[in-house]
Amino acid sequence: MSQFSSAESRLNTAKEPTSGFSPRRLLQTAWLVVAVFMLSNAPTPLYIHWKQQLGFTSGTMTLIFACYILALVLTLLVAGQLADRLGRKTVIIPGLIASLLACLCFITADSVYTLLVARFLTGIAVGVTVTASMAAVVDAGGESRKRQAALVASIAMVTGAGLGPVMSGVIVRFVPHPVYTVFAVELLVQLSALVIALRLPSAAKKVAAPRPLRLPTIPKANMFHLLLGILFFAPGLTSTSLMLSLGPVLLNNFTAVGSPVIAGVMACVMFAVAVGTQILCRQLPIARIFYVSGAALLVTMLSVVMTLHGGDVKSLFLAALAAGAAQGLGQLGGLTLLSMNIAADRRAEANALLNIGAYIPAGLLPVATGYLIDFTGMTFSFTLLAATLVAVAVFALGLLIKQRSVTL
Structure with a gap:
């Protein structure tokens, strides 16, 4: 793995603004990742409930899931480039607004179309998270703690992805009006993330001659x-x-x-x-x-x-x-x-x-x-x-x- 270590060291040669490392800031930034990934998988235990209430087929159920994938892929095409050019905060905040709107759509969902919109908005939020928010976690670790911060970001992603369906499943099993309760809780979680995002540093990279956005190439x-x-x-x-x-x-x-x-x-x-x-x-x-x-x-x-x-x-x-x-x-x-x-x-x-x-x-x-x-x-x-x-x-x-x- 020496070749990988060499590549990593070359990547880390770019200097960041010097600032004191704050474990609290690192964990707060990681919460942005946890929050959005909680929302991404919270609907999993509710699909059977919606299928019974709205009367759609198994094909429609998977189409609702695929709508999320479509939005995520489309967001991946541009979110990383925008986060590098405009700064993490500028991209993260619209992503969290998308997650808030998704919660509202889930709460009021009375048709397949509303669920499709909710999942599409969730895909946008997750696409922003895997680019801008996870990069912000690494930024919060500082130059000397990039590997540790990257591990924190990875753990935050999986923690959120796991917490979402567990929380939702417990509510579905034991609480009346499960859809409203699940996404009311998720709404509070996303609001807490938005408060943290608004306090992120606003320093954006200055580019003398910004290039137009384009499709990724290799x-x-x-x-x-x-x-x-x-x-x-x-x-x-x-x-x-x-x-x-x-x-x-x-x-x-x-x-x-x-x-x-x-x-x-x-x-x-x-x-x-x-x-x-x-x-x-x-x-x-x-x-x-x-x-x-x-x-x-x-x-x-x-x-x-x-x-x-x-x-x-x-x-x-x-x-x-x-x-x-x-x-x-x-x-x-x-x-x-x-x-x-x-x-x-x-x-x-x-x-x-x-x-x-x-x-x-x-x-x-x-x-x-x-x-x-x-x-x-x-x-x-x-x-x-x-x-x-x-x-x-x-x-x-x-x-x-x-x-x-x-x-x-």
């Missing part, structure tokens, strides 16, 4: 690195998207446990595994990280098929655990591979392309599965998706074995 010599990263990150992300959008359906129809609390806990554990495996495996060679990610993806799909054919809640939980590992390690391997092989001044664009390449199939495949369920039933649809992702994982592992000299 040098042709690095196309293979990007492709390999996407081939491992995308199936893992698709598997976690599947567990978030259709996991409650699997839980409700193929196990003896249909509690929204269990659905929330399952999502929480999945994201805890995602961050835990990244921490445990961060020093491994990239090839090994990818091997473990691919193996975890195979376990995920096998566990889903087992659930469909006589399994129980244990096999579904195993699928969630393995999905978290597949996503976490696929993301870690892809980001590390790009960091080691792409110059610092092109790295942000490469990371954006990696996320876009992963989020597009993560949105499209669960939607296709949801609509296929309406025509062919759950067993065939989930089995077909599992076979598709297994085929991608096997292809990626074969490509990794064949081209090891390119990646190490």
Whole structure:
């Protein structure tokens, strides 16, 4: 990993404004990430409730989830560039306003269209968070604590992603009027984040001749690195998207446990595994990280098929655990591979392309599965998706074995 350390040191040569390090400021800035990611997954235990109340199909349910992915991808195209040029605060505040509007839409949702708008606004807020807010957390760590601050940002993301569905699941199970209660709490959380964001430093980078916004690009010599990263990150992300959008359906129809609390806990554990495996495996060679990610993806799909054919809640939980590992390690391997092989001044664009390449199939495949369920039933649809992702994982592992000299 010496090459990675060298690349990291070159990246850290840019000087930041000197200011005293404040643990309180670091944690407050991390709360921006926790807050928005709580909102991103809070709807998970409520999908069955909305499906019953509004009478929509499984295909429509996955379309609501995909609307979030679409907004996130579109935001990723510009949010990072804007945050670098205008300053973090200038971009974070509109993102939090989008999250507040999303809460209001969820509270008043009486149709599928309102839910689509709510999820789209949530996607905008998350797109801003993974670019501007997470960069602000690293900024708060200062020059000498960038690695520690990056770890805080990663933990904040997973903490929020896990807390959201647990909080929502408990409210759905024990509190009357669950939709109103969940998003009233979320509204307060987003308001607290907005208060913190308004107190962030306003220093923006001054650019003498600002370039127009453009689509992210990557040098042709690095196309293979990007492709390999996407081939491992995308199936893992698709598997976690599947567990978030259709996991409650699997839980409700193929196990003896249909509690929204269990659905929330399952999502929480999945994201805890995602961050835990990244921490445990961060020093491994990239090839090994990818091997473990691919193996975890195979376990995920096998566990889903087992659930469909006589399994129980244990096999579904195993699928969630393995999905978290597949996503976490696929993301870690892809980001590390790009960091080691792409110059610092092109790295942000490469990371954006990696996320876009992963989020597009993560949105499209669960939607296709949801609509296929309406025509062919759950067993065939989930089995077909599992076979598709297994085929991608096997292809990626074969490509990794064949081209090891390119990646190490």
